Amino acid sequence: MISLSDIQVVFGRGTPLQKQALKKIELTIETGSFVTVIGSNGAGKSTLLGVLAGDVLPTAGRVTIGNVDVSRKPTAARAGQVARVFQDPLAGSCGALTIEENLALAAARGKVRGLMPALGSKRREFFKERIASLNLGLENRLKDRMDLLSGGQRQAVSLVMATLAGSDVLLLDEHTAALDPGMAEFVMQLTDQVVTERKLTTLMVTHSMRQALDYGDRTVMLHGGEIVLDVSGGSRKDLQVEDLIEMFRKIRGQKLDDDELLIG
Numbered sequence: 001m002i003s004l005s006d007i008q009v010v011f012g013r014g015t016p017l018q019k020q021a022l023k024k025i026e027l028t029i030e031t032g033s034f035v036t037v038i039g040s041n042g043a044g045k046s047t048l049l050g051v052l053a054g055d056v057l058p059t060a061g062r063v064t065i066g067n068v069d070v071s072r073k074p075t076a077a078r079a080g081q082v083a084r085v086f087q088d089p090l091a092g093s094c095g096a097l098t099i100e101e102n103l104a105l106a107a108a109r110g111k112v113r114g115l116m117p118a119l120g121s122k123r124r125e126f127f128k129e130r131i132a133s134l135n136l137g138l139e140n141r142l143k144d145r146m147d148l149l150s151g152g153q154r155q156a157v158s159l160v161m162a163t164l165a166g167s168d169v170l171l172l173d174e175h176t177a178a179l180d181p182g183m184a185e186f187v188m189q190l191t192d193q194v195v196t197e198r199k200l201t202t203l204m205v206t207h208s209m210r211q212a213l214d215y216g217d218r219t220v221m222l223h224g225g226e227i228v229l230d231v232s233g234g235s236r237k238d239l240q241v242e243d244l245i246e247m248f249r250k251i252r253g254q255k256l257d258d259d260e261l262l263i264g
């Protein structure tokens with residue numbers, strides 16, 4: 001279970017640019033739940049993921065993951081517990097390393113570094129099997145550099161990487177936003193499969209209202225650093241994309257800019 005209690009994040013405290021990105025967030029997420037997170041630009045979505053990943057330490061409040069208080073633990077100390085896939089396909093892997101080198105690094109996340117096991121034939125075979133399950137033919141390209149892959153291929157490999165260290169929590173930060181619609185759909189289906197098979201507790205930030213309702217079992221809307229909507233179960237099943245957009249409009253109290261959300 002993940003629990004956020006009274007989480008506040010203030011950036012640039014005491015400067016003219018001071019910004020309270022999260023205000024007294026209270027959120028409990030059951031183990032294995034898949035939560036979609038929506039909200040307009042600057043609502044605090046990425047900050048929320050950052051608080052869970054450890055790269056944003058809260059100004060106040062408590063974060064627990066699996067009953068362990070991680071509030072003051074930096075990213076490296078949570079690396080074996082929390083995996084993250086970013087919007088930019090170049091962000092979560094190293095382009096200059098080969099696919100298998102990236103996989104080896106991902107598998108070592110959260111473990112004591114130093115004497116890393118060499119990439120022996122057993123490990124190669126294991127990586128090959130995992131990559132073959134993507135059905136993208138990448139199992140024959142394990143020695144290719146990551147930066148030779150398309151954005152969609154890279155996101156697919158990033159999802160495999162996210163599962164290698166045995167993390168229970170998966171954070172997805174608009175991880176399909178930079179892909180063309182066909183590839184975005186492929187990566188979403190893969191995401192759903194990975195989350196279900198591995199029973200991962202997942203938070204997915206998305207600007208797509210369709211994705212927010214089609215995937216996962218709960219939807220949370222942030223606005224101005226606060227949770228303004230939290231739906232699951234029957235009331236979520238009854239929700240249509242149009243209803244969500246209407247709620248968005250009401251909460252914002254103004255007309256939405258076209259780039260603030262995607263209807264599809």
Ligand SMILES: Nc1ncnc2c1ncn2[C@@H]1O[C@H](COP(=O)(O)OP(=O)(O)OP(=O)(O)O)[C@@H](O)[C@H]1O
Nearest residue numbers: 011012019021039040041042043044045046047048
């Ligand atoms: N490192 C930082 N320093 C100062 N302000 C920041 C920092 N990171 C985020 N902010 C501010 O905090 C607020 C919340 O930002 P955040 O990136 O969490 O929003 P978001 O909902 O993810 O937005 P978007 O959809 O545009 O990515 C914004 O006003 C943003 O400008």
